[in-house]
Structures are given as structure tokens and as C-alpha cells.
Amino acid sequence: MSASNRIVPNEKGTAPLDVVIAVMAFLAALALGASLVAERAASGWSEGLAGKLTVQILPPSHGAARQGLERETAAALAVLRTTPGIAHAAPLSQADQLKLVQPWLGAGNLVSDLPLPQLIDADIAPGSAVDVRALAQRVKQAAPDSILDDHSHWIGRLRDLAHTLLWSAYGVLFLIAVATAATVSFATRAGLETHSEMVALLRQMGARAGFIANAFEWHYFRAAVTAAAMGAAGAAAVFLAAGGLEVAGVEAVPFLPPLALKPIELVWLLTVPAAAGLIALATARLSVLAALKQIH
């Protein structure tokens, strides 16, 4: 249908509806983007830490601390290196360990004098199944001051956090969809009221309810897609700006994953105007059909 022969005219005074849909779409696109970031973070954290083991040897509380630490480190390394499925095991250098605490304690002699534990990084060979609990017991026997961590607890908590964020985003998207439907339903009924004479004329000419609903649904479909596209574009600009900050070295919040969306993820934001259009289409149709049922 060309713009010139649309049965329902473009109305003046519908700007508030457009603004509401644009804002809804902006929020929906932010929620969708957040869900993508959360999903990416969850898989990234899992992949990054999966297959890694860390053994922490606390400075022994008895005997000569330094010698005890070195002896227990060697014993733990021996156990790890002789365990089938462990591809690599190596202690972290003093410099690497200092780097790890630097963000909290800073640099300097004071830090290097602290009795830091010795850390050992170990990698599980891909595809290998290692009984971590049994390994932890053997390492503990060889090095009584050791703690073996396979990061499962940390990974689990991060994954839970990411999934919570993900489902929160889905919940927000659902609520926005409901609010959009309610807004369009209200606008459609107002539109029917505004165009009541036109609706009466169409019925007089023998138009079925479906024909009239069709005229209204495409009217609100176009309005919703246009407004939602503007909202989604605004959200895309926010994610692009976040990416720009990261490129400039400004971290939004430490420990959080990068908030910028990849180009392929930005494409997902196009689903927001599409979904808004479909919601408007369905809602307008159902609203018109329900309203027309009440007329002779």
C-alpha cells in the first residue's frame, strides 16, 4: 500500500505515542545488549578458567618459612607433574605474584617483604578427566600447607551472576513488551474513537472487520517500527560510546566485562524495532476486532 492511499491517515498529536515507544525500545535495546554482554561474559569466564588449577602454598607456620615453602612447592609440583591428565604445572615467579597483588597493595619493598603464598598454575590437558578431589588430597599429603583450587566455585558464582543478569534482562524485555502492547492497545482504541466516522463508512461499504483491522494494524506497525528504530539507534549509540571509552582506556567498572557490543551483536538490536512492529501489529488487530464486535 503506497503512502498516498493509506486508509487510516497519519494523525497529528500522536507524538506522545511515538515518544513512549521510542523510550520503550531504547530500554529494550539496552536490556537486550546487557543480556548479550552477560551471555558473552558467562561463556568467557567459563572458558577462561575451565581446565585450570591453582595450588596455593601458604608459608608454613613452623620451621624456616622460606625453606619450608620451597620444599612444599617442589613436593606439590612433583605430584602434579606425575598425575595423568595434567598437561603443565609451573610455579608463578615472584614478579608475577607481586603483579597480582599490586592493584590492592601497591608496589614497593614493603610488599615484597610480606609472606606471600607461592602459587602454582596447572593446566588440565584438553579432553582429560582429572579427579580433582583425589588430586587435592595427594597434594595435601605431599605439601600440608597447600590448597588446590579448580575455580569451580568461582566459575559457578560468576555463571550464576551472569545467568541472573541474563534472566533479569529477559524479564525486563518481557515487561517492556507488555507495556508496549498496552500502550498500542490504548492508542488503537483512541484511534478508533478519532476515526469512528471513517470506520462507520467502511462498515457501511461492506468492509469486514478484518479489512478495518488491517488498515489500523499497518498504521500502528509503521508508527511502532519507526519510533522503535529511533530508540534502538539511541541504545546502539550508548554501546558504541562504551566501546569508544574502552578503546580510550577508560574502564567503566573494573572486573565487569567490556560493555561494548561487537558488530554482530549490534545487529541483534535490529530485532527491537521488528519486535515492536509485530507487537503493535498484533495488538492493534486484536484491539480493533474486539472493539468492532461491540458494534452492530
Add this chain to the structure above:
Amino acid sequence: MVRFENVGMRYGAGPEVLRDVTFVLEAGSFTFLTGLSGAGKTTLLKLISIAEPPSRGLITLFGRDLATAKPSALPALRRRIGVVFQDFRLLDHLSVFDNVALPLRIAGRREPEYAHDVEELLAWVKLGDRMSAKPPTLSGGEQQRVAIARAVVAKPDLLIADEPTGNVDPEIGARLIRLFAELNRLGTTVLIATHDRTLVERARAREMRLVDGRLVELRMPRP
């Protein structure tokens, strides 16, 4: 084609504007409905065009009893009726062409199929050069011709017109009546509500007269 039996009509709790109206319009007939303003002509046309249900009585249209017809059957019946409204009821945002084509779009036809018919009809009512114009830019007479073209474009079985010549000059009025007569000759049943006595006398058609909501006179055309 149209049968009214003891039909009464009142709006809400108001007085009856039509009382015990009984008549038959035979298929292919040409009839004038006359009466003073407020006599009930427009209400009678609304009942025939299925715009309103009667308060009482029986209306049969195209052989269907409207009281027992399912709501889903009404659109198809309405599409067999062309209506020329007294206030034209053109859609101001649509062009003359699109206004006239509206009944064809409602009937499910596509523009390539009906474009030629619409153009031909608009040329016939001398609006061939105003096809792209919007109704607010037309004179009253031009708007009336658009309304008439829209009513007849789908070649309805029944054409009803409420004061169709009220806003046009005598020459155009005569031309429009000739158009109605031509449609009638082709089989369309025509009912025209008017208080233009000259028109009624000249056409020599059947006349039904409403006085205070009652059909008091049924005059057959003179031989």
C-alpha cells in the same frame, strides 16, 4: 429486493421517527422517497443500508431477513448496496481516485484491475482532471459527484441516495439522474430521497412519501 413490514424505529428512549412502515421495492425499480425535512427519509435509508437495526418490524433485503441474518453475513449484503450520503462522507486524506476506488478495495480488487473503471467513471462525472485532488480542495458539487461515483463504482444491486442533487447545478443534476437511470436500466434498483419536486415530476418514477414517520402515499408513475 427490499421488503419492510410494520417497521418502527426510535433512537434510544426518544419518540418513534418511523412508524409501521410497510412497502416493497421490486428488483429493477426506480423510486423516489419524498417528504419534508425530519419526516424520516434519512432514517429509512439507514435501515435499508443496514446502518441501523430497526426497533421493530421485519426487513427483508435480497431475500434475507435481517433480524435472523448472522453478523458475519452483513458485510456481503452491504457490498451489494451503493449509498450516496447527504453529507458525502469522503475521506479527506485520500485522493478523488482513491475515494472512488474504496468500495472496490473493500471488495478485494487490486488497483491494476480497477484503475481503468475508476478513471472512466470519473471522466463520466466530469472529474477526470481532478483525480489526484483531495476532497477539501473540491467544490460542494464536485464532492457530491465523487460521492455518487463512489456509490456506483462497484455496480451495486441497490443504489440509495440521500438528496444527491442538493448541491449541484441543474445541468449536473440532470446528468446525475441520467446516470442513475442508466444504472437502473442495467438492472440496479434505485431509491432516491429528495425534496426536489421538479426532479420527481420530470423523472416520472414511483414515489413514496413520508409524513411524520409514516409512509402515507405510494404514487405509481403516470403511464
